[in-house]
Amino acid sequence: MRFFVLFILILFTLLSGYIYTKCPFSTTTLNAHISYPSYYSQFRDVSHPAGGWKPVGHTLDEQNLLHNMSIVVATWSANTKDNIPTVPCLSADGHLLVLSVAASRIRYGVSLTFVTVYPTDMKAVLPKNISSHPLPSNQQSLWCIFSDGSVTPVYIYDSNYARERVSLLDCPLSQFANDQLWKLNQTIRVYLASTTTKDRKIPILKAFVKVPVVSIISSNSSQESFTLCTSPLRNKANYLVQWIEFHRLVGFSKFVIYNTTDTDNYLSTIVNIYTQKYPGLVDVVQWSFSTLGLADAVSIRYFQVEALHDCLIRYGDKSEWLSAIDLDEYVVPLPPYETIVDYIHENFGRRIIGSINLRSQFFCSKNSRKYTPEEKDTNRLTIERFTFRASHLYEGGREKYLYRPRFVQYLSIHRQVIGLSKEQPSEKHITIAHYVFMTRLRAMSGCGLNETVEDISIRNRFECHIILRERGGRLGNRLFMFASAYGLSLTHSLSDDKNYCRKIFGHNKNVLVTPDSFNAADDLAILTLCQHTILPAGTFGWWGAFLSQNRLGDVLTDSKSDHTPLDVNCRQDDYFPSWFSFLNNTN
Structure with missing residues (x-):
């Protein structure tokens, strides 16, 4: 028995020596288009500068295959024409269809996720003329090979929950990649290699991963970051502003728009306005694979x-809480809670949980089969259009949820799949x-004729605030449209979005837009010289009107879309001085 053990030890030593020996390799042609140097060992110091090659792989053949690929990768610059598909792509071997990749510091430590x-x-989503081999x-x-030649294993999970399917590939960052990404703030280049078959000599795809901006966990609960991602949007951005403003009111501090199509450029216009006024508030992830x-x-x-899952991975580092909902869904904290921050702080605090389920309350058409005139008017706010709801919370699974990204791994549309505990809150505290x-x-459950009840509570709580936000600042440029509709002459155009005003009114000879070189004080000084003022509900315009010498009926502000004044559901003296006139009251 001792001789047998001794024989095994000698054999292991010989094999180890073979693995670590610095010897030249024979000439190898890696694919039909590219031939690489035969003398791989000359690049060893580039590939593994710290401690030499660390063997990875389950068999000696797999170790050698990965070793050779890692040396080749280390010789490639970022601009090398390697004929390897770049994410999003179908892998070169046809086994994988990868939509995105991002880095995270909270998912399995420090890792990349494909x-x-x-x-x-795969075969159902790909064009019929594209060959794949799922x-x-x-x-x-599978293995991740980073641009210095370092290699880490890939862990794969196929999630199939209630016909909602996704596959995630996670690989730890090597020390080199970790330093490049978070210490040096550099974009990293990573290759996905497969040893599933032994005839594949180069990686099957590559990706460029940018630095995540990490701002996770404030010590003060009231300053925690709440991020809201949209479901993929297809030309529905006309509902976006009111959706964002509502959720800002209830405590969300970051919005991520997953954009599929924006044929009229409406989304890009909105995002540009937000970016100028509130930098960092709204991000757009292009989610089109046309x-x-x-x-x-x-x-x-x-x-x-x-x-x-892309939202979880991209924004999990930045957010204490995340959620992903549609534009027809509104997270509503119920009295006495004004915001989700108040609700979560009081009910969950720092408890370690995975998610909070939110039951849906359906708001329907009053007549079930056709819109009333008010419901048909898309110029109204959504919460104003629909004030009839199903009498009971929907019981058939229409939930969404808030979740803590540090404590969940896999998600479905309506609930967390794998993670820590799922909490069911009181329906009297928060709802969708x-x-x-x-x-x-x-046709929706509970929305049939005579199945609904009137509920104006959400409209009454939030409508005025959304209108005032939506129409203030840059988002108040519609006032100029009102002025044109009423035939009012515009001599000076003072707006935060001057390019917008030039585009809309630049052809009018009686319109002068103040120069971009003017600062806020210059614009305010010009505003005080005007004989008549049209302005949105904002303090800048109010001060300009107050400082002017004509304050008797010559200061006009916005009307609602149905030409009733803004103060229909708001007390006028809370917001507007007595010398304001509303556009609907003018001739």
Whole structure:
């Protein structure tokens, strides 16, 4: 027995010596287009400068294959034409369809995550003329190779929950990649390599990963970051401003728009305005894969489950709480709670939980099969259009949820899949107001004729505040449209968005937009010289009007879309001086 053990030790020593020996390799052609140097050992110091090659892989053949690939990768510059697909892409071996990749410091330590289409869905989403060879996770052996040649293993999980499917590939960052990303703030280059088959000599895809901006966890609960991601949007940005302003009122501090299509550039206009006025408030993730010709297996979703996980990975580091909902869904804290911050602080504090389920309350059309004139008027706020709701909370699974990204791993559209505890709050404290008829009439449980009850509580609580926010500052440029409609002459245009005013009114000879070189004080001085003033509900315009010498009926402010004054649901003396006139009262 001792001789047998001795024989095993000698054999292990010989094999170890073979693995670590610095010897030249024979000439190898890696693919039909590129031939690489035969003398790989000359690049060893570039690939593994610290401690030499650390063997990875389950077999000697796999170790050698990875060793050779890592040396080749270390020789490539960022601009090397390597003929390797770049994310988003179908992998070169046809086994994976990768939509996105991002880095995270809270998911399995410090790691990269590739968000991929579930294997059985690949053929359905790809164009028919594209050949693919999907493989489930238990049949693949994958590795991350970073640009210095360092290698880490990939861990794969195929999540299939209630027909909501996604595959995630996680690989730890090597020390080199970690330093590049977080210490040096540099974009890293990573390659995905496969040893599933032994004939693949180069990686199957590559990605460039940017530095996440980390601002996680304030010691003061009232300053915690609440991030709200949208489901993928397709030309629905006309509902976006009121949705953002509502959720700002209830405590969300970051908004991430997953954009699929914006054919009229309406979304880009809105985002530009927000970016100028509130830098960092709104981000846009381009979630269109038209260059790949992809069509989601569930057409109405457009890779919504994948977008959920992309939001988790991209913004988990920045957020204490996250949620992903549609534009017809509103998170509503109920009295006595004014914001979600108040609600969570009082009910959950620093408890370690995964998520908080939110039940949907359906708001429907009063007549079920057709819109009333008020409901049809899309110039009104959504919370103003629909004031009839189902009498009971929907019991069939229409939930959304708030979750703590540090304590969840996998998600579905309506609930957390894997993570720590899921809490069910009192329906008297917080809910989702789901305006299911916002864009179209449809059959929904509890929304039939004589099944609804009138509920104006949300409208009355929030309408005035949203109107005042929506129409103030840059978002108040619609006042100039009102002025044109009433035939009022505009001599000076004072707006935070001067390019917008030039574009809309530049053809009018009686319109002068103040120069970009003017600062706020210059603009205010010009405003005080005007004989008549039209302004949104904002303090800058108010002071300009007050300092002018004509304050008797010559200061006009906005009307609501139905030409009733802003103060219909607000006390006028709370917001407007007595010398204001509303546009609807003018001739």
